[in-house]
Amino acid sequence: MQFTHVHSRSHAGLEAPSVTVEIHLTAGLPHFQIVGLGDSASRQVYGRVRSALLSSHFKWPDFRITVNLAPTDLPKGGTRFDLPIALGLLVASGQLPAQSLDDREFFGELGLDGCIHSFHGALAAAMEACRAHRVCGIAAQDAEKIASVTGGRILAAPDLLTLCAQLKAPTPPLIRTDFAFEAPERQYPDLAELKGQPLTHEVLKLAAAGGHHLLMSGPPGVGKTLAASILPGLLPELPPDTQRQVNLLRDLAGLGFINGPPLRQPHHSSTIAALMGGTAKAIPGEISMAHGGVLFLDELTEFPRPVLNQLRQPLESGEIWVSRAAHQHRYPAQFQLVAAMNPCPCGHAGSRESACRCTPDTIRRYRQGASGPLMDRIDLHVTLRRPPPECLLSGTDTPDYSATVRPDIATARERQLHRQGALNRDLRGENLIAVCSLSSQTQKWLIEAMKTLQLSARSTHRRLRVARTIADLEGSTSVSVEHLNTAVGLREAPTDTDAAQA
Template structure:
């Protein structure tokens, strides 16, 4: 029989759809034709595969070789199908047995020598193959990434010859390296480095507990960036499923997954010259942007008004939905984007409005234009806003006080308080639905009247109303998880709506 089928997986966003590599040998003029919507890199596989097979001491068929990558409507790109194509050709020619091909998937690019090179997007492919109960053979260069999926059936190889020897039963393939130990490594900036800033530290703790977006505003040099960089250190550790989701985005983006720090929450801080495509993702072949690379972590935008207004407004939809759909003429890819936004800005162009030590040189019109660079709908989606004031010089050189807690102490409170939300709804308070909000944020009659009057005076929108209730729910969780919200929780939540 001159027909053989091997299995591989394509890369489509963070999905990894299965691809059947069908190889048929027939009479006619010798040559190789690859069909099934292949991109240029896949079409070039016929030359790589032919030379690799010959350099591995196998015979390339002197017949017409037709390779079909099914499904035909799915675009295929990259060198990830090389190994599957080579094995299909060898199996169709009877040079390797087919018994192990049915329940195994193959990923890897071939060098002309027959060596296997690593490919991107291995982690999503392993997760999908694990769900189907299939074994996967990957290049050794992807072994560390494959080890993250602890219960996947993965084998690693260095060359095409090793894989063929395994199919023949002549040798065994290697296993991935031992997976790294669970937990977090404790490496990163510590909150104990921050002196003073009690209100900002409180807002940071609330944001970490509920997963809320945060805006820090104040003169230059007051510690806004220091505070933002220390938010990941007080967030609860990633669960294994969250860590795998985050690493899958890195894998698709072609970035190296650090096996020692794979449970660390990502912290992305793009420069204010970043374009909209850099933030949300894009390209002819859609790639994840900064908001997806910050999935399950923190996206820090320093000097927020210096970003283009159009660039900032593209954040509005993913801030609500937790994902981004990148559409191009021939492709559409969905990437996760459940990030926590932390933004920092000066109060005016010169930066010293409201600073008792420096006089502001800006006119009211300049200040208004500066703040108008941030649209109202974007500000409406930010839960917490806090003024970061200048710390007296005497406190900077003084020994740490009882209020200058380290990240581990604050993180313990955050984890304990977030458990209340997880037990109620299974997710942080910032992500609960409106129906869950009505159930979990019950107000007494007096609190309801007081809260409605306060909202009316502040002129808040319906979205701000719901976000304020979510913040109040988080404050109550930090206060021991009270079932009913009282006026102190609501009042503190309202103080963070003054942007």
């Protein structure tokens, strides 16, 4: 046979569109060309596939070889087409029976010695193949993990020679999923490790229950990083679809699977591409890697303003479009933002223990880094103080454990989803006022508080959302004066947001 085709899959965001690898052999001077890929990409594939065939004791077909990856308008970077191209060449040159490729899909990178390597994004490709009711042939190293997640039929081999032997067999040995692959549970620090800080405990519970974004301000060593890393451990289990997306994203980035909400902590020197996604390979950025979990930005004011401004759109839409060449890839990015900052460059402004060495002007400029539109999306702004030293040594109070507060948080979230189909952090305008069901007495109290504290409309709405979550944690249908009082009483981080709007 001089012409054959093999099914494979490309990559577009979390999807893996079908690609047909067409192989045509014609007489003439031996030559290898992949239509649509440049000469250098063609030469690289040629080098790997030819070495792999020869190392596996097959013959390299001495023909003019033309390979086409159809449809031509899909992005086709990466090395995943090595395996289908090699199998197509074997069938076209009569070294493998044609029917061995029927109803099967193949993807994998070939080593020069003929071994099959896994590649980033194999999970997405295997899931789509299973949906199309095709057996998929992949590298042996990932087979069990992928088989258990997709629930499909997998043909796995460590190298090309073994795979061809399996394909020739009347009944190839398929890996089936009689077991569920258990990704390791993510271990986060326990709430009880944060000692002598009842305010931080309260704020973390509120953030977890209402999904509120959180900004913590406080001197170095007050436990901001610890608090941020406790939060994902307070969140309820992820819905199965979200958990699958989390692992699809991790597979694309070449990371292991996890069970539970992720925590990502990009450094303030991260580029926009690293944070948002869209490097040369259009891989997901940190905001997508934090999907379903927490994105922690430590030293918020050190992040360049353009980087922070980019966060606003995904915070609203819960997704991000990443461009690569002429193609757009969509990645989910529903994350909870936790940011931390010092109150001033030296870290001691407002402190009772140490004197601040900064001038008012440097403090103002420093805090400007944490103002602007991004701050409007953050409901909880709090200032943390160092706990008294004796709290660190003795257990002065009965500690809250993550495991004991998690059920209340899960119940409060269920209440919100049942009532308004969204978390309290997503409440806006009239919906927000409606679900708070304020009595006339509470309304009067709120208007007085707005006048006395000179609260802008935006910061009043922020406090209403938090008050709604306090009421949900208590199981109350309406927001009372006490709930509002607690929400208003949370110490504000000094970000100049209200001043900037005034």
